[in-house]
Amino acid sequence: MAPLAALLPVLLALGAAASPTLLITPSAPTPSLAPCLAAAYHGKYGAEHVFLASDACVAESAGLLSAGSLVPTLEDEVVVWVGRAGVEGAAPFSAEGVFAQIQSAGRKFLPALLAAEDGTQKVFSAPASSASLSLLHASDSALFLSVPRAALPVLDTLLPPHYVPVGVAPSPVALGWDVPAHYAEHLANVTRHLRFRPDIATVVNTIDADAIRRDVRWLTGEAPSGIVSRHSFTEGARVAAKWIKEKVEATGADCEYFPYLEGFSPDVLCTYPSDSSERVILSGHYDSRGSFGSTRAPGADDDGSGTSHVLAVAAGIAAHNITFDKKVTLAFFSGEEQGLWGSHYWAKHLASENATVVLQIQADMLAYRVPGEPLQLGLPATIELPEAGWLVANVSALYAPELVVGRTEACCSDHQSFISYGFPATQVFERNGWIADPMYHNSGDLADREGYDFDQIASIAKVTFATVLEVAGFKTK
Ligand SMILES: *[C@@H]1O[C@H](CO)[C@@H](O)[C@H](O)[C@H]1NC(C)=O
Numbered sequence: 256m257a258p259l260a261a262l263l264p265v266l267l268a269l270g271a272a273a274s275p276t277l278l279i280t281p282s283a284p285t286p287s288l289a290p291c292l293a294a295a296y297h298g299k300y301g302a303e304h305v306f307l308a309s310d311a312c313v314a315e316s317a318g319l320l321s322a323g324s325l326v327p328t329l330e331d332e333v334v335v336w337v338g339r340a341g342v343e344g345a346a347p348f349s350a351e352g353v354f355a356q357i358q359s360a361g362r363k364f365l366p367a368l369l370a371a372e373d374g375t376q377k378v379f380s381a382p383a384s385s386a387s388l389s390l391l392h393a394s395d396s397a398l399f400l401s402v403p404r405a406a407l408p409v410l411d412t413l414l415p416p417h418y419v420p421v422g423v424a425p426s427p428v429a430l431g432w433d434v435p436a437h438y439a440e441h442l443a444n445v446t447r448h449l450r451f452r453p454d455i456a457t458v459v460n461t462i463d464a465d466a467i468r469r470d471v472r473w474l475t476g477e478a479p480s481g482i483v484s485r486h487s488f489t490e491g492a493r494v495a496a497k498w499i500k501e502k503v504e505a506t507g508a509d510c511e512y513f514p515y516l517e518g519f520s521p522d523v524l525c526t527y528p529s530d531s532s533e534r535v536i537l538s539g540h541y542d543s544r545g546s547f548g549s550t551r552a553p554g555a556d557d558d559g560s561g562t563s564h565v566l567a568v569a570a571g572i573a574a575h576n577i578t579f580d581k582k583v584t585l586a587f588f589s590g591e592e593q594g595l596w597g598s599h600y601w602a603k604h605l606a607s608e609n610a611t612v613v614l615q616i617q618a619d620m621l622a623y624r625v626p627g628e629p630l631q632l633g634l635p636a637t638i639e640l641p642e643a644g645w646l647v648a649n650v651s652a653l654y655a656p657e658l659v660v661g662r663t664e665a666c667c668s669d670h671q672s673f674i675s676y677g678f679p680a681t682q683v684f685e686r687n688g689w690i691a692d693p694m695y696h697n698s699g700d701l702a703d704r705e706g707y708d709f710d711q712i713a714s715i716a717k718v719t720f721a722t723v724l725e726v727a728g729f730k731t732k
């Protein structure tokens with residue numbers, strides 16, 4: 256919180272601390288950065304760049320950084336960025352106000368949440384005393400919090416509904432500066448050569464809104480699945496993960512669970528066999544978030560819609576006996592609501608394998624349409640590789656002309672994890688402009704309500720499916 260120059264002597268006087276120092280700066284890193292600092296880069300969050308460096312490295316680099324804040328970090332705690340989700344008509348940002356709300360939520364709701372049993376579901380198991388979050392830094396529009404590991408499972412339940420967390424990468428982001436140019440060039444070339452293909456239209460036109468309806472209702476518990484919540488730490492999330500895995504396996508994919516942090520229900524990763532080393536990834540997050548203080552989290556729109564849209568693509572792959580040239584993975588993430596953790600750890604794993612991901616598309620909230628507005632497809636206004644968004648927009652015009660394509664302020668979903676590790680990614684969303692769903696992060700996020708539109712999910716599924724077919728290359732048997 257203090258300016259760099261003022262804090263530096265204090266930190267140096269404290270001597271070599273075991274935990275690194277958090278350096279938050281609006282200045283983008285440049286190639287002239289000290290090597291120790293370049294190796295300590297943990298990515299961009301909102302408008303700010305984050306480093307976690309030793310005090311010696313910070314001292315060595317001070318002259319290179321004109322602006323920024325230095326804050327000591329705490330042992331056994333993770334750093335989480337908390338920012339505005341992009342909700343229509345949300346109150347202006349006040350760091351003190353938001354932090355006070357978080358603290359009072361901890362006092363008010365946590366004891367009840369920790370004790371809650373919802374049917375057979377033990378909802379949380381973190382000790383109540385762990386809910387001691389501290390404020391490390393406040394910027395113009397976001398907070399950086401220090402979160403004890405044991406409090407991660409309940410982080411989403413402490414945040415006001417219009418705020419979302421993004422975990423700061425626990426280890427340095429090796430690829431550093433940006434998505435490499437060759438990825439952008441490849442996608443721009445695909446867009447340049449794009450033309451309407453009747454074979455692709457035939458395949459994507461069989462996307463079935465009724466099948467999507469059945470899947471969403473199963474995930475929310477509106478159909479008798481027994482699921483009350485898909486919060487990452489619930490039994491409901493595990494039931495959903497098993498069901499998704501079996502369903503996609505039946506379409507010819509090899510599916511695996513990808514565990515990443517203790518207690519979180521695992522990601523489900525399903526890959527269609529291919530000899531290619533290049534990957535195309537289509538994803539949604541199957542975990543959900545309920546109202547402030549409630550254990551019920553049906554998540555029909557967020558993100559039962561994106562999850563069921565990926566399931567519809569899987570069904571289409573099987574129905575047309577499609578084999579892909581490149582490796583296509585359908586991914587179902589968890590831990591999204593606590594800070595994009597499931598996607599984070601898998602993107603990190605892919606980066607550690609030097610994987611080539613030619614495109615990743617995240618589908619998060621596809622269903623809600625303000626009554627009277629047209630069918631829409633919103634692409635991210637900020638966090639994406641622009642060439643990825645342009646490709647999706649151009650594909651939409653060819654295969655789902657009923658969608659009005661634009662840009663959305665909705666912030667923060669799993670594609671950000673892929674961007675952080677230097678992979679080309681974008682997101683598809685239900686609306687242009689702000690989030691308007693009145694049941695956003697609410698325990699009333701059910702499918703059976705005004706504005707929840709299965710046809711819009713199906714239209715967006717045509718677009719993502721056609722994009723995957725174009726980029727991955729395919730044959731029908
Ligand atoms: C661009 O795309 C076309 C059509 O798919 C392909 O034939 C060509 O090799 C690509 N060019 C580059 C530079 O990738």
Ligand SMILES: *[C@@H]1O[C@H](CO)[C@@H](O)[C@H](O)[C@H]1NC(C)=O
Pocket residue numbers: 574575576732
């Ligand atoms: C797909 O393959 C199965 C068996 O291999 C066959 O029965 C079915 O007719 C094929 N479907 C299409 C659309 O070609």
Ligand SMILES: *[C@@H]1O[C@H](CO)[C@@H](O)[C@H](O)[C@H]1NC(C)=O
Pocket residue numbers: 607608609
């Ligand atoms: C990935 O690339 C780096 C740098 O070229 C190399 O050191 C490392 O061994 C590679 N890792 C794998 C799993 O291939």
Ligand SMILES: *[C@@H]1O[C@H](CO)[C@@H](O)[C@H](O)[C@H]1NC(C)=O
Pocket residue numbers: 443446447644645646648649652660
């Ligand atoms: C289609 O792609 C081009 C870049 O090739 C881009 O300029 C244009 O905005 C895209 N179309 C839409 C509707 O976004």
Ligand SMILES: [Zn+2]
Pocket residue numbers: 540557558591619620668
């Ligand atoms: Zn979501």
